[in-house]
Amino acid sequence: MSLAAKTCVPCKGGVDPLSRADAERYLSEIPGWQLSEDGRRIQREYKFKNFVQALAFVNKVGGLAEQEAHHPEIRFGWGHAQIELWTHKINGLHENDFIVAAKIDQPD
Numbered sequence: 001m002s003l004a005a006k007t008c009v010p011c012k013g014g015v016d017p018l019s020r021a022d023a024e025r026y027l028s029e030i031p032g033w034q035l036s037e038d039g040r041r042i043q044r045e046y047k048f049k050n051f052v053q054a055l056a057f058v059n060k061v062g063g064l065a066e067q068e069a070h071h072p073e074i075r076f077g078w079g080h081a082q083i084e085l086w087t088h089k090i091n092g093l094h095e096n097d098f099i100v101a102a103k104i105d106q107p108d
């Protein structure tokens with residue numbers, strides 16, 4: 001099943017974060033995303049024509065995050081937005097992070 005078709009599972013902590021190898025395997029399914037140096041986060045930059053379009057994107061991401069109960073860090077401004085994902089409870093990456101990333105990139 002594609003990542004975008006999955007839904008996040010409540011992450012109760014107590015599970016190990018994904019290994020770098022597993023994270024890199026998931027990364028191949030979400031082109032444009034990068035793995036952090038420490039292998040514990042993924043992030044992607046987005047470019048937009050102006051502030052309003054960046055804000056609309058941020059609002060879309062916010063709605064997705066609420067729907068999945070799994071939330072990214074979002075930084076945005078005129079013409080750009082950066083999304084960073086990791087699972088706070090395990091201070092690392094979980095499949096949930098990649099599911100949210102895939103859903104963000106699904107065509108509207």
Ligand SMILES: C[C@H](O)[C@H](O)[C@H]1CNC2=NC(N)=NC(=O)C2=N1
Pocket residue numbers: 011069070071072085086087088089090
């Ligand atoms: C109770 C609530 O569902 C949890 O605190 C969720 C909220 N969103 C979350 N988002 C992320 N990225 N990591 C978490 O561990 C997390 N936990």
